[in-house]
Amino acid sequence: MTTSYKPFESITTVACISVGTIGAGWAAYFLARGFRVQAWDPAPGAEARLRALVDAAWPALTELGLAPGADKNNFSVSTDLAEAVAGVGFVQESAPEDLELKRKLLADIDAVTAEDVVIASSTSGYAMTEMATAAATPARLVVGHPFNPPYLIPLVEVVGGEATAAAAVEWASGWYDFIGKSVITMDHEVPGFIANRLQEALWREALHMINAGEATVEQIDRSITDGPGLRWPIQGPMVTFHLAGGQGGMAHMLDHFGPSLKSPWTRLDAPELTDELRNAVVAGVDEAEPRSVDELIAERDAAIIAIQKAVAQVRTNSR
Amino acid sequence: MTTSYKPFESITTVACISVGTIGAGWAAYFLARGFRVQAWDPAPGAEARLRALVDAAWPALTELGLAPGADKNNFSVSTDLAEAVAGVGFVQESAPEDLELKRKLLADIDAVTAEDVVIASSTSGYAMTEMATAAATPARLVVGHPFNPPYLIPLVEVVGGEATAAAAVEWASGWYDFIGKSVITMDHEVPGFIANRLQEALWREALHMINAGEATVEQIDRSITDGPGLRWPIQGPMVTFHLAGGQGGMAHMLDHFGPSLKSPWTRLDAPELTDELRNAVVAGVDEAEPRSVDELIAERDAAIIAIQKAVAQVRTNSR
Structure with missing residues (x-):
């Protein structure tokens, strides 16, 4: 049986599973692109931290241009996985880099997510082949590796594991491209990606x-x-x-x-x-660099926007 | 005897020895900073190529801001070394990366240059210890390694050889800083610099x-x-x-x-x-990248300027 994954245009809601720095960065990006975000994070204070990161990122995202209907408050945070993935068109998992934790979490997500939904992991260190071993439907599990901060850096590296369907890799690449990312699709797993x-x-x-x-x-x-x-x-x-x-x-x-x-x-x-x-x-x-991490992050984000704008302007002028 | 090198403020003319891509890039930078440039290059057509590179670089340099009195025509090209270094306050050598050629050329430059003038080499591949062996006054020979294009990228790596005087290294670092470069002074020779x-x-x-x-x-x-x-x-x-x-x-x-x-x-x-x-x-x-080298250079230069401006603006705003 070949599963047909969701048409990109039909997707209005995405799930962000675990919203630390990377997961919350993804959430901010999805919100800016006009999606509703259903987050899952069992850590105490997760909602406040997610709100703080989205608030901090929003001026930058506004400057880069929000999608119609984008709303920085259009998210929920749950501690119930089934609730977080209910009705979503895509799942982005960004849990801490711990192989056993990711194996179990991906299996748990897989068990409660509709079968026509692709589930991507933000992992920077593991191959999907080793992370997907406990999942019932490894065919729809892919790596979608972003760069920090995911709400500003365009690059996403996409690669499947041995049990991933080619159609899921293709769908994920198309999806990230559809939402405005710069996608590199790798045809086999290489530690560290590119x-x-x-x-x-x-x-x-x-x-x-x-x-x-x-x-x-x-x-x-x-x-x-x-x-x-x-x-x-x-x-x-x-x-x-x-x-x-x-x-x-x-x-x-x-x-x-x-x-x-x-x-x-x-x-x-x-x-x-x-x-x-x-x-x-x-x-x-x-x-x-005696300045605080927060000051450095603010300066970095402002610079990334200014650099992207400068480079885009130059590319437009010279082609 | 300790030689006193020239006060930076007294310098109005510099010599650019060999004006290929790097040497001509240096010449464009010195002209933009308001200096007169005396170039030496025995290759046929050297003057036309130097003029073409300076003309191509000038709009960028103008956008970054010219020093008072800067004149893109304020240069001469000679095939006589003594003529090129007559009256100059600094010599930048940028000959092809060929150890024997550089050894002889640096000895020849040294022989005809006033003793209070520091002579820097743009080499990216050789240590001054190995290049200075034929020179009568190795104490004033330093490496001043730029990045392409030298008229836009601020970085210059400065390092002496075993026979170089500490005062010459210090002078060269101060000089590059004085003319607006970002200087890294290394205290010993490391192949490839940093x-x-x-x-x-x-x-x-x-x-x-x-x-x-x-x-x-x-x-x-x-x-x-x-x-x-x-x-x-x-x-x-x-x-x-x-x-x-x-x-x-x-x-x-x-x-x-x-x-x-x-x-x-x-x-x-x-x-x-x-x-x-x-x-x-x-x-x-x-x-x-199907575009021509010239198109890529023009795009790169425009981007470097825009990026530098963007980064400078962000730094000003965030400090």
Whole structure:
């Protein structure tokens, strides 16, 4: 039997299961796109925290443009899973990264959700193959991995597990695209997906340099913000290196610089996370950035909007 | 004897030695900052190419704000080194990345340049210790490594060689700061400096994913431009991970995610640059980005300006 999933246009309500930073960020995004959100979270104070995050995100979302009928109060919070998924057209699970917890939760969600509804997990660390083992209907379980904050960063990486139906992966990709996300559909599971692998590679090298006393936290961050980071919202690493090849482009670059891939520019293994390295990194961050996490989040969000607007304007002008 | 280098305020003219993409980019920047530029380049057509690059960069530089008296025609191109460095207060060498060529050229520049002038090399690949071996006065030779395009990206990494005087490194850092650059002064030579090591780590992982068929060129670029790349102009990788720790910040992040440093998210060695990988990367770039190099450069430059303005505005508003 092939299940037909819901037509995107028919969906008015979505469920956000577990509304920590990521789940609440998803809820804010869905509200801004005009959906009703039914949240589930058993933690005490979950509703107040969700409301606080939505309130904090709303000015940014308003600036980016709300969908007709969007209402930041159009949500409910329940501690009853069946109540949270009743009548929804889509489920986004964003529980803490704990394999056993996710396995059980996805099975529980699956058991109470209508069969024509796709259920996506925000996991950044697990493959759906290992998370879906307890679910009765693994065919409709997919990973829909967002980036923080999910209400501003467009990227969503979509991938299924071994038991996921191709139609569910296709539906989820189409759905995220329909609601305005930038979707990357992967055809098989790769730990860390794509963007996190790239970030992780950079992060490891940063830790190595701090460990070796070659750079401070402040220098590492400024080397990106005032250097290649200024290019990355408009051109990714591949086109960046394409331009490094001059008029000869990527072909010239690879033929000319290929041998330096072999040079010892990066370390070949992850550094040991000793107490010393851990403390040096923490102290370095405190020294480089004395402002509070909330202040940094507000500045980051304002910048992401301004950068997206700037890049969109430039793209419109240059095409 | 300790040489006193020139007071920054007294400098009106600088020499740009070799004006390919990087050297001409430096020349455009110096012109925009109100300096006279004396270029040296023995290649046929060098003057026309320099003029073309300065003309192309000038609207962007005008938008960012020209120094009083800035004149895009205030340059000369010579094939005589002594003529190019006569009367200048600073020399920026940007010859092709060829160790023997740079060794000889730096010795030749050193031989004809007044002793109170610091000479910087734009090299991205060599240590000054290995480049300065033929020079009579290695004490005033430093690396001043820019990012492409040098007329827009603020970052300059400054480091001396074993024979470089600390005073020359200090002078060069102060000078680049004086002319509006974001300076990172390194206290010892590290291959690739800082930002390129970070870029290189990311680039290697991207090549691995293409090699393994896990991601396309287009997916890799979009995973950055629509994902973490939107955060990097405002917050570097360290503060990004600081925020990934929630209110607990970097300490929580390291204590919570530290073990995953050991996970196999990134490969431990550089991929072999086989013809197959080389061709797949080149074809992938052509497919992902059919526009010409010139069109991409124009779009990149416009975006860098818009992003810098957006980020500066946000920083002003949030502090």
